[in-house]
Amino acid sequence: AQTVTQSQPEMSVQEAETVTLSCTYDTSESDYYLFWYKQPPSRQMILVIRQEAYKQQNATENRFSVNFQKAAKSFSLKISDSQLGDAAMYFCAYRPRGAGTASKLTFGTGTRLQVTL
Amino acid sequence: GAVVSQHPSRVICKSGTSVKIECRSLDFQATTMFWYRQFPKQSLMLMATSNEGSKATYEQGVEKDKFLINHASLTLSTLTVTSAHPEDSSFYICSARLGFSGNQPQHFGDGTRLSIL
Numbered sequence: 649a650q651t652v653t654q655s656q657p658e659m660s661v662q663e664a665e666t667v668t669l670s671c672t673y674d675t676s677e678s679d680y681y682l683f684w685y686k687q688p689p690s691r692q693m694i695l696v697i698r699q700e701a702y703k704q705q706n707a708t709e710n711r712f713s714v715n716f717q718k719a720a721k722s723f724s725l726k727i728s729d730s731q732l733g734d735a736a737m738y739f740c741a742y743r744p745r746g747a748g749t750a751s752k753l754t755f756g757t758g759t760r761l762q763v764t765l
Numbered sequence: 766g767a768v769v770s771q772h773p774s775r776v777i778c779k780s781g782t783s784v785k786i787e788c789r790s791l792d793f794q795a796t797t798m799f800w801y802r803q804f805p806k807q808s809l810m811l812m813a814t815s816n817e818g819s820k821a822t823y824e825q826g827v828e829k830d831k832f833l834i835n836h837a838s839l840t841l842s843t844l845t846v847t848s849a850h851p852e853d854s855s856f857y858i859c860s861a862r863l864g865f866s867g868n869q870p871q872h873f874g875d876g877t878r879l880s881i882l
Contacts (some may be wrong), residue, residue: 756808
C-alpha cells in the first residue's frame, strides 16, 4: 500500500521569506502523480501544484515549486515570497496513474503553515 | 475551471436522523466521484469511490449500510448518513473526476460540516 508522510506538523515563515515543506512517500509503482493541496480555514481543497513521476523537471507554479527526487521518494514544496494568504494546511498527496477505483489519492497528514509579519 | 458543488455546507440534526449530502459537477461529467471524511486537524480519509451507474467501492472499515452512496448520473452523487449518531459528526468532502483514468484532474467540493446532537 502507498503511504505519504509529512514529518512537519507545523511550520512558520515570515512574510516575503521562503519556506520548504517536506513530503516523502512509499510506493512500488513506477508511474504516478504527486500533488500539493492547500486547505485554508474555509476548508476548501485547492490544488497548488502537480508533478508527473515520469517527468524529471520539477514543476513550478508562480511562487510555488517542488523538489522531486524520485529515487529518494521525496517531494518537497517551496513557497517563495510568502504572503499572508499562504497560511493554511498543506497536504501532500500521491496517486498512481492506473485506471478505475485503483487510481485514488492518498494524502499525507498535513503541515500547518503560519505566515507572520 | 471545473466546479464541484456540495450541499449543504453545514447541517445540524438530532441523533437518529438520516442526512443526505449532495455533490454535483457543474460543468463536466464526473464519471468517478470520491467521498472523504476529515476529522479536526487531521487528513482526508477516503470513504468510498463511486463510478456512475455502478455500486460504490468502500474502503476498509467504512460501513456501507451506514454511509449510502448513490451515483445515478454523471453530474450527481449523494452520500446518505443513515441513523446518524454523534460519532458521525465530521467534515465530509466530495471530489469528482472526469473519466476512469488516473491522469484526469480531481476537483473538490467545499465540504459539509455535519454535527449530530
